[in-house]
Amino acid sequence: MVDVDQSVTLHSSWKGVLLSAVGATVVFGVGLGGTISSGGAGLPVVILGLGVILLLTVLFDYPIASRFTPEFVERRAVLRRHKIPWEGVDQLTRSRPGLVGLRNLKPGGLAAKVGRRRYLLVDQCEAIAEFDQLGDVLAARYVELGVDEMIPPHAETEPTWTYRRRCWQPDP
Template identity: 85%
Template sequence: MIDVDESVTLHSSWKGMLLSAVGAMVVFGLGLGGTVSSGGAGLPVVILGIGVMFLLTVLFDYPVASRFTPEFVERRALLRRHKIPWEAVDQLTRARPGLVGLRNLKPGGLTVKVGRRRYLLVDQSESIAEFDQLGNVLAARYAELGVAEMIAPHVETEPTWTYRRGCWQPDP
């Protein structure tokens, strides 16, 4: 059993989750509407298939939160949990920031590289306190995962739990 003090939970942004879900539903809706109105013509069916793939990706793969422990990282999507042991991880890196992040020079969220695949862990940068907690949790694997080479978040960055329920706030 993992001690709660030996884990850090980082959350994805509401904006990222909502925009992903809305975008997938729009493509699905356009495909469904086109398929129904055209009686099953080729292009609307292809758009419907793409919309279904987008919806499945949002539901099963887009991370809502990720929990970091000394043994593994657990990605939590809406309909799935995915544990990745640190032994399988080649590198812990930052995702590319969005357009606003590029303008403000904010680092992106966290990703892990496992073989040739990259898994998004959170879509926003964590606060300095969360970054330090993450460093403490991953102390044994700090150099192995390349945490020392990552860009540290800005001092003004808000914690990822800011717009969540009170249970995610750290103890005073």
């Protein structure tokens, strides 16, 4: 069992979660409407298939939050939990920032590189305090995972739990 004090939870932004869900639903809806109205013509069926793939990806793979422990990182999506042991992770990296992040030179979220795949862990940059907690949790693997080479967050970066329930806020 993992000690809760030895873990840190980082959350993805509501904007990223909602926009990905809305985008996938729109593509699915356009494909479904086109397939029904055309009686199963080729292009609407392809769009419907793409919409199904996007919806499944959002529901099973887009992380809402990730919990970091000394043994593993657990990605939590809407319909799935995915544990990745640190032994399998080659490197912990930053994802690309969004357009606003590029303008403000704000670092992106976190991604785990496992072999040739990259798993998105959170889509927004964490605050300095969360970055320090992550360093404490990963103390034994700090250099091995490349955390020491990552761009640290800016001092004015908001914590990832800002718009979450009170249970995610740290004790004062």
